[in-house]
Amino acid sequence: MNRREFLKTAAAGTGAALAGTQLLAQADAPAPKKGETLIGMPICIQPLAGGDLDRILADMREKAGVNALFPFIYSHEEHRAGVYGPSFRGGNYGIPHMQYYKDTVLTYEDMRAPEFGSMDVLQRTIDAGKKAGIKVFPFVLEDNHRPAIAHWDKLAEVDFHGRLQQYPCKNNPYYHGWLTGLVEDYARSYEIGGMMWGAERQSGFLNAAGLAMGGGGDPGKATCFCDYCTKKARSEGIDPERARQGFIKLEAFNRASKAGTRPADGHFATFWRLLLNYPELLYWENLWVRGRHQIQAEMHARMKSANPALPIGWHIWQNITFSPFQRGEEDYGVMKANSDFVRPAVYANAGGMRMKAFANAAHGAVLGDLKAGEALALVCRMMGFEEAPYDRLAQTGLSAGYVEHETRRAVEGLAGSSAQVWPGIDIDVPVPAGPGVSHCTPESVKAEVRAVFAGGGKGIILSRNYIEMKPENLAAAGDALRELGLI
Numbered sequence: 001m002n003r004r005e006f007l008k009t010a011a012a013g014t015g016a017a018l019a020g021t022q023l024l025a026q027a028d029a030p031a032p033k034k035g036e037t038l039i040g041m042p043i044c045i046q047p048l049a050g051g052d053l054d055r056i057l058a059d060m061r062e063k064a065g066v067n068a069l070f071p072f073i074y075s076h077e078e079h080r081a082g083v084y085g086p087s088f089r090g091g092n093y094g095i096p097h098m099q100y101y102k103d104t105v106l107t108y109e110d111m112r113a114p115e116f117g118s119m120d121v122l123q124r125t126i127d128a129g130k131k132a133g134i135k136v137f138p139f140v141l142e143d144n145h146r147p148a149i150a151h152w153d154k155l156a157e158v159d160f161h162g163r164l165q166q167y168p169c170k171n172n173p174y175y176h177g178w179l180t181g182l183v184e185d186y187a188r189s190y191e192i193g194g195m196m197w198g199a200e201r202q203s204g205f206l207n208a209a210g211l212a213m214g215g216g217g218d219p220g221k222a223t224c225f226c227d228y229c230t231k232k233a234r235s236e237g238i239d240p241e242r243a244r245q246g247f248i249k250l251e252a253f254n255r256a257s258k259a260g261t262r263p264a265d266g267h268f269a270t271f272w273r274l275l276l277n278y279p280e281l282l283y284w285e286n287l288w289v290r291g292r293h294q295i296q297a298e299m300h301a302r303m304k305s306a307n308p309a310l311p312i313g314w315h316i317w318q319n320i321t322f323s324p325f326q327r328g329e330e331d332y333g334v335m336k337a338n339s340d341f342v343r344p345a346v347y348a349n350a351g352g353m354r355m356k357a358f359a360n361a362a363h364g365a366v367l368g369d370l371k372a373g374e375a376l377a378l379v380c381r382m383m384g385f386e387e388a389p390y391d392r393l394a395q396t397g398l399s400a401g402y403v404e405h406e407t408r409r410a411v412e413g414l415a416g417s418s419a420q421v422w423p424g425i426d427i428d429v430p431v432p433a434g435p436g437v438s439h440c441t442p443e444s445v446k447a448e449v450r451a452v453f454a455g456g457g458k459g460i461i462l463s464r465n466y467i468e469m470k471p472e473n474l475a476a477a478g479d480a481l482r483e484l485g486l487i
Contacts, residue, residue, distance in 0.1 A: 037486045038422055038459030040068040042139055043466040045093050046082030048125045049116045057132040064462060064478035065487030069129055070139040070196060073122050076147040083115050094122030100185040103177025110151050126191055135193025138186050142199035157223035160247040165221055170291030171228045180302040187306035198315025202326050203288040205281055208250045210365030211325050213357045219254040222247050238283050246278030257365045267368035289329045300338040313341035321406050322358040324382040332413025339419040343461050346406045347426035348448050349440045352397035397438035400447035407455030422459035423452045427473050429464045442476035449480035
């Protein structure tokens, strides 16, 4: 692809993205029947390894009819493992079967989590689940940092200054080899119910532009410029050096905006001019997004080659429900070819703070010509829903209408395929303590459950983590499911 062809393709894609911002039709979807509804529960590893697992599963069943468990079975994150302290390392809490990892550089020692000795936590969980009537779906959520394991460096992204960064590269063949190996390993070595993968991050371009809930972090760490990405770019007629120069300009724009400097021609016009002068920036965005979709396609294909009956699906990061930029990239219409289910995170209570944080980040850069409240109102209008105003959003959280809207959008986006929508609703997802922040209640949880099925969801994943949930709020989810005749 030469530069002229890329610009033509980018223009067509922009038109499609704009068309996709129209309000969704409110078509009714048939509700699932009792006994056919997936009711899922994510859980960290520590209680699975060291707790009374029979009692824990019985509690989930009794309170909310849980029939599918989603353990964070491969993680180097303390809060997902539920293991804390300076000696924590994490990794695979199942047993790596090395015949499936021939296409990666990671060794058994790199992958195997050491915290619980020789215990196979995944097998222990599956055995307990069988007795309780609960299927187990390993949940692999990409870590938010690079583990301190030497071989992981060979999977890592490289920023445009040439420095290794925290995430694995979407175009790195060793990362693809590890993920597809993991899928086949779990599918062939264990009696799992299915598998879910997710990555709570966006591209280097959106981070460098400051378009993320946390502002995107350091704009000088935008990725990826590893050998695999630059080689792929050159093969498609794109000059990596031109892209690098564009990122240097974008970094300067972001830093100046955050410092309160208004460009002479305004924030948005300056940002747009930067894209016109360096269209390679949009190519680099496209390169990253295609790498993500390719990973999902390869994981789906590997699962079907190992066991066609097992479903594999994707955790969809909540930022996609706030950001029109990332929404344009994560098209359900593209996903449906390689998805058995999707789990959009629609955390209503925590979402108020999160959406406000995204609006603040956008206001600090690309939308700097607007006031903060105006930036939030614009984003809501672009995303197709109405919420509380800027000065009250953190105190109220997002509404059940937001949950229904985002569920329906996923259902309609996947129409024509067999892929199902199992939204992840908010049950005590952590938020700061204090009166200025919304907190979950039994009533808010019930409203979210009803909204999922009003929007056409075929299942529901009670989120974020069992050990974070107050008993009364988990029980409220069960009450709503019983009222709907689903358990």
